Each structure stands twice: as structure tokens, then as C-alpha cells.
Amino acid sequence: MEKDAQSQSETDKPRSDLEPPSPTKETAAPAPPAPATVNQAKGWRFWAVFPALCVTTLLAAVESTVVATAMPFIANEIGAGDSYVWIVNVYLLTSCAFLPLIGQLANIWGRRYLMIAVICLFALGSGIAGGSTNVAMMIAGRAIQGMGGGGVNLVIMLIVGDLVPLRERGKYMGAIFMFFTLGTAIGPFIGGAIVERSNWRWVFYLNLPIAGLALLLHILFLQVKFNRQGSLSEKLRRIDYIGNLILILSIVSVLIALSWGGARYPWASYQVLVPFILGFVGLAAFHFYEAAPWVKAPVLPERLFLRRTPAAALIIAFIDFMLLYWLIFFFPVYLQAVKGLSPIQSGVQFLPSSAISVFTGTASGFLLSKWGRYRPMHFASFVLMVIGLGLFSRFDKDTSKAEYIGIQVIFALGLGLLMTSNLPAVQADLPEADAGVSAAAFNFMRNYGAIWGVSIPAAIFNARCDAESWRVSDPALRAQLSGGKAYDFVTRYADAALNATSNVQGEIVEVYTRALRMTWQVSLAFALLGFLLVFVEKEISLRKTLDTEYGLKEKKKPGADVEAVPTSTEPKA
Structure with a gap:
């Protein structure tokens, strides 16, 4: 076995274009004995789980982007000022920072009860955000929402991973991602329609009936196993408290720097540099702590980042969501500030993204299940994104x-x-025992990318608006456009422009056009980095069998324990 493991090492020369998965030297945290390989029959109980998952993913997806077109209006209504970015960022922050902890809890207490808990958290946060009377209350509600929303996305992936083998996972995730992509794409339209035709509070209250439906479906149909062995104190000792704390504080520190830099304080100021340095030092400390031999159950095991294919794919996940949120939050700025569209009109013009990405996301899942090759799709993906972002930088008022x-x-x-x-x-290239931690790492990297995908373009956009604001001849409007208030000014500009001369209106549009051009040019560099990372990945064959202790509960037979580990239906490899 040792010799075989060495032959599969990442340091070996490439073996073929399509390689079998190679075992990792490290093992997961101590756990019950590995279950047998299972190919579960897909009866009605299997199919009943998926409508619940689709409704739940739609719930979280819509909320992650619904504020995109509504944000300028909401920020103005509650007097958010330059704190507006936290209404978005705190959702992304908590949905990212708590993911590794949620992944550990899912392995300890199972998927069913954790899914119910994160949906309840999401509904609670929605109610608080919808009832907000000031920016602090709004940020608190969004923070609770983020914990629930991030948990929902992770637990959905874990459940799908528990029910189907890796080779088949693409087509099932394709159906679920269809709802996710649809939700993220129609979110801006819904947000625009609500603020224009109704009360902005329904941007958040809309989640409550959907959350109720999702809860009902999961209570009825999500009947899955988990290991009940061990006392409460033993289970609590399996949580990596120190690792989680270091990670959460580090991410918060970096996000503070990203939110303040170029908006509230200059980038070179100590108010920005200190949290930046502390955040990155904290992330380095987290890395060393997780690799320490006394950490028995690391929240993000180092082995996930030591193999080149998983490591490259995780960074690609980071870049993917960074660029997604870059588009979601700054394409509406172009439509509203440069083209002069209303929030609801900008939402309508964003719908092509939803239709196309839903189709290709679903199709790529089925292709992956049939073909078993992911690298060609990754290459094609980044080629298309590079072309698209390069052309975005050419947009102006005459486009x-x-x-x-x-x-x-x-x-x-x-x-x-x-x-x-x-x-x-x-x-x-990871064993099935790492399915849970790798899914948590994947979701963490995506959500962390989303944080940077809002913060980086916001910093660039505000800095360029400051630098270009000299073009506006009206001193009052120039003051409203600079000092980190350019994003918030998008909505107020529509009213201010009514009293401005056509020359001043043209000057403001020119400032926004130039600021957005630089914003898109920087995004292009990240897309090119993603393209290069695909060369680092190897094409590895996807498993067609499944090892899991978290599958569907079997029908109770006389004298049998419902929670028993299933017997083998196929010979072990």
C-alpha cells in the first residue's frame, strides 16, 4: 500500500490525461469505522429530498444578490452613508467565516437537524433586516442571515454528496445549481421591482414564507442517518474552537480593511494597514495551527491544499465567485448610473445572465456525469470570462x-x-472520507471570493470616482460623488440630475464610465489568473461508487436498527 501511495504522489511525472484518484497520506480526524461501498436504489424517498433542496437553495441564492439593485435605495433610506458596503459584506463575511464550523457540526450531529437550524437562522435574520430602523440593526440582521445562508449552501452539497457517487454528482448538482443560478440572477430584478413598486422591507420579508416551505419539506422528507455514538462531551471535543476563532477574526480584520480602504480612510493610513496586516498574519497563524500535530480535527485540513488538483480547484472556486459578485454588484451600477435605467429596468436587463448561466450550469453537470472530464470545461469557462470582462471595459453611454x-x-x-x-x-483526488471537509473548504473559498468580489471593485470604483470627480463642475454634486459616496450616489443622482444642466449630467456620467472601466480592467487580471490555474489541475477519473455513513435511512425491518451502517452491496476495492 505504501509503495502504491508513493507512486500516486503529486511529485510523480504525469501518467496519463485521465488519472485515477490518488490516496492521501494524511487521514481525516478520528471517526467511526468507514462504511461499506453503497449504490443505493433511487426510490421515491430519494427523489423526495431534491425538491426540498431546490427550494432551499433558491431561498439562499435570491437573498445573496437581491440587494444588488436595491442597495443604493436601501442605503439612502436608512442613512447608511459609507457603511453601505457592510450591508452586503457582513452577509458574505458570516456566510464564509462560519462555514468550516458548520461543516464540523454537520459531521457530528448529522445533516437533518443542522439543515433545520440554518434555515431558522436565515429566517430570523431576514425578519431583523426587514424590520431595521437604522444601519446597525440592518447589519446585525444581515449577519445572522449570512450564517444561515452559508450553512444552507454547504449542507445541500453535503446531502447530495451523501446520496450519489462523485461521477453522478454533476447532474444532480446541475439541477440544484439551476435553482441557485436562477436565484442569484433574478435577485437583482426582484430587488429592483420591490424598491420601485413596493416597500423595500419586502426585500427581506419575502424570505419568510419560502423559509417556512423549505422547513416543512425537510421535516417531512429529509430522513437521513448519522452516527449517534459518543457522548455530548466527546462530540464537543471534536470541534476545532481555536482554529475557528483564529479564522473568523482574521477574515473580519481583512474585511474591515477592504471596506475602509479608499472609502473612509486612505489606503496608506494606519486604520487600513493595521487590520490588513493583522488579518493576513492571522491567516498565516491559522495555517500553521491547523498543521500542528496536536490538532486532531482541523477545521480546514492542510492536506486539502497540499495536492495540486484540489488546491488549484479551490483557488478557481475563489476566483469564480469573486468574478460572479463583481458582475452582480457593478453591472447594475453601469445600467443605472451610465445608461440611466431605473432599478427595475436594470434588473430586467440583467436577466440574460440568469437564463444563459442556468442553461450552461445544468448542461455542464450532465456533461460531466456522462463524459467525466472537468478540465476542458474549466478552460472554456475562463476563455469566455476573459473575453466578456475585456469587452465590459469598453462600455460607455453610447453602448x-x-x-x-x-x-x-x-x-x-x-x-x-x-x-x-x-x-x-x-x-x-481526495478520498471519500474527505467529502465533508472538502465541501466545506469549497464553500468557504467561494464565499471568501464573494467578499473580495464586492470589496475590491468597491475600493477601485470609489477611488477612481474620487480621482475623476474634478470633471464635475457643480461643487455640490462633486462633493456628493467623492469621499467614498459614489455607490450610494447612484440612486440620489437620478433626483439630483433633474435639477442639473445637461452638461453636468454628462460630466457625472463620464466620471462613472471611467471609474467602471478601471473596475472591469482589474477583474480581467483575475480571470487570466484563473485560466492559468487550469493548467495546474490534472484530469482525474471520478469515482462511480459511494462510501458514506450519512445516506438515507432505510426502512426499519423487524429486529433491525434504523441507524445501522448499511451492508455492502458491492465488493470493496
Whole structure:
């Protein structure tokens, strides 16, 4: 076995274009004996789980982007000022920072009860955000929402991984990602429609009936096993408290720096540099702590990042969501500030992204299950995104509707191809025992990418608006456009422009056009980095069998324990 493991080492020369998964030297944290290989029959109880998963993923997906077009309006209504970015970022922060902890809890207490808990958290946060009377209350509600929303996405992936083998996972995740992509894409439209035609509070209250439906479906149909052995104190000792704390504090520190830099304080100020340095030092300390021999159950095991294919695929996940949120939060700025569309109109113009990415995301999942090759889809994805982002930087007030919709389609095709082919690339070169921690790491990297995908373009956009604000001849409007208030000014500009001369209106549009051009040019560099990372990945064959202790509960037979580990239906390899 040792010799075989060495032959599969990452340091070996490439063996073939399509390689079998190689075992890892490290093992997961102490756990019950590995269950047998299972190919479960897909009866009605199997299919009844998926409608619940689809409704739940739609719930979290819509909320992650619904504030994109509504944000300028909401920020103005509650007087958020330059704190507006925290309404978005705190959701992304908590949905990212608590993911590794949620992954550990799912392995200890199972998927069913944790899914019910994160949906309840999400509903609670929605109610608080919807009832907000000030920016602090809004941020608190969004923080609770983020914990629930991030947990929902992770537990869904864990459940799918428990029910189907890696080779088949793509087509099932394709159906679920269809709802996820649809939700993220129609979110801006819904947000625009609500703030224009109704009370902005329904941006959040809308989640409550959907959460109720999701809860009902999971209570009825999500009947899955988990290991009940061990006392409560033994289970609590399996949680990596120190690792989770270091990670959460580090991410918070980095996000504070990203939110303040160029908006509230200059990038070179100590208010920005200190949290930046502390955050990155904390992330380095987290890495060394997780690799320490006394950490028996690391929250993000080092072995996930030591093999080149999982490591490259995890960084690709980071870049993928960074670029997704880059588009979601700054394409509406172009439509509203440069083209002069209303929030609801900008939401309508964003719909092509939803239709195309839904189609390609679903199709790529089925192709992956049939073909078993993810690298060609990753190459195609980044080629399309590079082209799309390069063309975005050419947008101005004279760009035709056909042009900006067509370029959206190019970019959306690239996004869709990655949606269902990325996680299998992470898990292909890892044992099935690492399915849970690798899914948690994958979701963590995506959500962490989303944080940077909002913060980096916001910093660039505000800095460029400051630098270009001299073009506005009206001193009052120039003051409203600078000092980190350019994003918030998008909504107020529509009212201010009514009293401005046509020359001043043109000057403001020019400032926004130039700021957005630089924003898109920087995003292009990240897309090119993603393209290069695909060369680092190896094409590894995807497993067609499943090892899990978290599958569906079997029908209780006389004298049999419902929670028993299933017997083998296939010979062990």
C-alpha cells in the first residue's frame, strides 16, 4: 500500500490525461469505522429530498444578490452613508467565516437537524433586516442571515454528496445549481421591482414564507442517518474552537480593511494597514495551527491544499465567485448610473445572465456525469470570462442594448460552465472520507471570493470616482460623488440630475464610465489568473461508487436498527 501511495504522489511525472484518484497520506480526524461501498436504489424517498433542496437553495441564492439593485435605495433610506458596503459584506463575511464550523457540526450531529437550524437562522435574520430602523440593526440582521445562508449552501452539497457517487454528482448538482443560478440572477430584478413598486422591507420579508416551505419539506422528507455514538462531551471535543476563532477574526480584520480602504480612510493610513496586516498574519497563524500535530480535527485540513488538483480547484472556486459578485454588484451600477435605467429596468436587463448561466450550469453537470472530464470545461469557462470582462471595459453611454446584452451572454456562458464542474475537481483526488471537509473548504473559498468580489471593485470604483470627480463642475454634486459616496450616489443622482444642466449630467456620467472601466480592467487580471490555474489541475477519473455513513435511512425491518451502517452491496476495492 505504501509503495502504491508513493507512486500516486503529486511529485510523480504525469501518467496519463485521465488519472485515477490518488490516496492521501494524511487521514481525516478520528471517526467511526468507514462504511461499506453503497449504490443505493433511487426510490421515491430519494427523489423526495431534491425538491426540498431546490427550494432551499433558491431561498439562499435570491437573498445573496437581491440587494444588488436595491442597495443604493436601501442605503439612502436608512442613512447608511459609507457603511453601505457592510450591508452586503457582513452577509458574505458570516456566510464564509462560519462555514468550516458548520461543516464540523454537520459531521457530528448529522445533516437533518443542522439543515433545520440554518434555515431558522436565515429566517430570523431576514425578519431583523426587514424590520431595521437604522444601519446597525440592518447589519446585525444581515449577519445572522449570512450564517444561515452559508450553512444552507454547504449542507445541500453535503446531502447530495451523501446520496450519489462523485461521477453522478454533476447532474444532480446541475439541477440544484439551476435553482441557485436562477436565484442569484433574478435577485437583482426582484430587488429592483420591490424598491420601485413596493416597500423595500419586502426585500427581506419575502424570505419568510419560502423559509417556512423549505422547513416543512425537510421535516417531512429529509430522513437521513448519522452516527449517534459518543457522548455530548466527546462530540464537543471534536470541534476545532481555536482554529475557528483564529479564522473568523482574521477574515473580519481583512474585511474591515477592504471596506475602509479608499472609502473612509486612505489606503496608506494606519486604520487600513493595521487590520490588513493583522488579518493576513492571522491567516498565516491559522495555517500553521491547523498543521500542528496536536490538532486532531482541523477545521480546514492542510492536506486539502497540499495536492495540486484540489488546491488549484479551490483557488478557481475563489476566483469564480469573486468574478460572479463583481458582475452582480457593478453591472447594475453601469445600467443605472451610465445608461440611466431605473432599478427595475436594470434588473430586467440583467436577466440574460440568469437564463444563459442556468442553461450552461445544468448542461455542464450532465456533461460531466456522462463524459467525466472537468478540465476542458474549466478552460472554456475562463476563455469566455476573459473575453466578456475585456469587452465590459469598453462600455460607455453610447453602448447599444444589443451589445451589452450580448457581452453579458458571453460572460454568463463562462460562469455556468464552472458552476457544477468545480467541486468534482476538488474532490476527485481526495478520498471519500474527505467529502465533508472538502465541501466545506469549497464553500468557504467561494464565499471568501464573494467578499473580495464586492470589496475590491468597491475600493477601485470609489477611488477612481474620487480621482475623476474634478470633471464635475457643480461643487455640490462633486462633493456628493467623492469621499467614498459614489455607490450610494447612484440612486440620489437620478433626483439630483433633474435639477442639473445637461452638461453636468454628462460630466457625472463620464466620471462613472471611467471609474467602471478601471473596475472591469482589474477583474480581467483575475480571470487570466484563473485560466492559468487550469493548467495546474490534472484530469482525474471520478469515482462511480459511494462510501458514506450519512445516506438515507432505510426502512426499519423487524429486529433491525434504523441507524445501522448499511451492508455492502458491492465488493470493496
